[in-house]
Amino acid sequence: MTQVTLALDIRPLTPKLGARIRSIRLADGVSDATFAAIYQAFLRYQVLLFEPQDLPPADQVAFARRFGEVQVHVMTQYHADGFPELYRLSNLDENGRPSGRHPDKGTLAWHTDGSWSEVTGQATIIYGEIVPAIGGETHFADMYGAYERLGDDWRRRVAPLRAVHNLDFSRTRRHGEEPLTDAQRWERPPVDHPILRTHPETGRKCVYLGDHAEYILGMPYDEGRALIEEINAGIIHPDLVYEHHWTKGELLLWDNRCVLHRATAFDVATQGRVVRRCTVLGEVPR
Numbered sequence: 325m326t327q328v329t330l331a332l333d334i335r336p337l338t339p340k341l342g343a344r345i346r347s348i349r350l351a352d353g354v355s356d357a358t359f360a361a362i363y364q365a366f367l368r369y370q371v372l373l374f375e376p377q378d379l380p381p382a383d384q385v386a387f388a389r390r391f392g393e394v395q396v397h398v399m400t401q402y403h404a405d406g407f408p409e410l411y412r413l414s415n416l417d418e419n420g421r422p423s424g425r426h427p428d429k430g431t432l433a434w435h436t437d438g439s440w441s442e443v444t445g446q447a448t449i450i451y452g453e454i455v456p457a458i459g460g461e462t463h464f465a466d467m468y469g470a471y472e473r474l475g476d477d478w479r480r481r482v483a484p485l486r487a488v489h490n491l492d493f494s495r496t497r498r499h500g501e502e503p504l505t506d507a508q509r510w511e512r513p514p515v516d517h518p519i520l521r522t523h524p525e526t527g528r529k530c531v532y533l534g535d536h537a538e539y540i541l542g543m544p545y546d547e548g549r550a551l552i553e554e555i556n557a558g559i560i561h562p563d564l565v566y567e568h569h570w571t572k573g574e575l576l577l578w579d580n581r582c583v584l585h586r587a588t589a590f591d592v593a594t595q596g597r598v599v600r601r602c603t604v605l606g607e608v609p610r
């Protein structure tokens with residue numbers, strides 16, 4: 325075990341979450357021992373940053389597959405490079421110029437990937453192909469820490485509650501994006517998850533909510549909405565957040581089971597931002 329740990333150069337990014345991993349070239353392939361060390365760091369630090377490198381799409385997908393089954397996203401218009409597991413977010417037009425249009429405004433709100441699905445997201449792995457000079461950051465919030473900060477009264481109040489997560493809600497109604505097609509809606513009906521969950525691998529408790537959560541089971545709609553808004557606002561605290569300013573060619577990897585994330589705005593009319601993403605499927609939250 326000691327040898328495995330020493331194989332990685334890991335430097336924490338904040339006291340709570342995030343670590344930078346140096347001297348790994350993912351395109352060269354990752355040995356089983358190195359992957360075991362990466363996975364251990366993934367569970368420990370929740371967010372891992374790999375320094376700038378060339379990573380062809382096929383190698384990104386291959387790396388993602390080491391974590392488990394990779395999600396094929398229901399929004400097929402984002403599939404990239406012939407890999408249905410890759411999802412590209414870009415504001416560039418067909419001539420490679422900034423189009424003035426944000427590719428997915430829903431990413432600007434704190435959320436966790438795939439919470440709108442029964443089997444939710446485990447790792448998300450994003451590679452920065454083109455990054456803006458200003459803005460377009462990715463921010464992360466530690467949901468273990470959010471659970472610890474809740475306090476006993478809140479924990480007791482929230483513990484029995486289940487929130488209904490709905491991609492159609494978060495995407496269409498809240499952010500004005502092009503609506504899901506009927507087929508996509510049929511494929512992705514709303515699902516409910518506990519607001520407090522136990523991470524299946526670390527055994528630690530964390531808050532599981534974010535922007536895909538629409539209402540609370542068994543509670544009047546407006547009351548549930550208000551409670552979700554209150555919790556979502558309360559669980560983001562500066563001590564629990566890592567804010568990443570991108571350098572081209574970096575790769576970020578995080579654990580959706582215990583982290584919320586969001587992208588920040590950038591000038592979509594003058595700056596380019598192109599990232600490609602894989603989300604690995606996890607499990608049904610408990």
Ligand SMILES: [Fe+2]
Nearest residue numbers: 431436437585
């Ligand atoms: Fe996301």
